[in-house]
Amino acid sequence: MRRPKIRRKKYFIISVLFVSLLAGVLVFKDRKTSHCVQCRSMQNALQWRLGFWHTASIPLSPRNTEVRRSHLYDDFFQSDHQHEWQFSQGSPYYTMGLSVWGGCAIGSGRHSHPFCQTYELDPSFREFIRSELASGRLDLKTIHQICRLTEWRDEKQPLSPKEAQLRELADELVYDRDW
Structure with missing residues (x-):
């Protein structure tokens, strides 16, 4: 009688370890950075995703966007300024988004005078x-x-x-x- 319980417990532990390992490999934090071509303010968009970067992935969280205003914006642009975002750089961070940088995509938005x-x-x-x-x-x-x-x-x-x-x-x- 005890053997089936031990066997089920082993399968359960192995399944949990497998799913955890799979999640560590397939869950990543996607970061996309853009700059305004006028005022050079920066926008970072972060989102947790499941899958592979640049191929198939599905969102696990809503996209969290934060804007860091530039000194140029603060000093020379009106508060009603409409940003023109241009992609600068994007990267995935694997191992549940905590440790492993997974590459880089570069865009023209990073070039400023x-x-x-x-x-x-x-x-x-x-x-x-x-x-x-x-x-x-x-x-x-x-x-x-x-x-x-x-x-x-x-x-x-x-x-x-x-x-x-x-x-x-x-x-x-x-x-x-x-x-």
């Missing part, structure tokens, strides 16, 4: 740009146009005179001034 990168990272550059704006040497429209420039561009495509002028000004602000 060094003007934007410097503005986000350097408080003295932010102060310099604010002083240029206050003095009238720089205007809000020009800042918005510079923010739309990307770091990389197709060299086969000729620059329009307006884009060449904007790139020259942005480069001058970042590289040629002692701020």
Whole structure:
């Protein structure tokens, strides 16, 4: 009589271990990061999924989206600004989303002009740009146009005179001034 109970207990334990192992392999946290092409704010979207990344998977949780406003947004864009999100990077995290990074997908949204990168990272550059704006040497429209420039561009495509002028000004602000 005792043997069937022990056998059932073994099957149960083996089944639980198998399902746990399978869940550790097939359940992952999917992260997709996007940047606004205008104000460079960042959006992270996280979702638990079951399956394989970039093939078949089903959602296990609702998508949780958080937006981190940029300094550019805080300083130069109105509160009614409509973000234009462009995919930057995506990654799965396996072993129940806790430990194993599972790869990377890269998008063009990660490319911004060094003007934007410097503005986000350097408080003295932010102060310099604010002083240029206050003095009238720089205007809000020009800042918005510079923010739309990307770091990389197709060299086969000729620059329009307006884009060449904007790139020259942005480069001058970042590289040629002692701020």
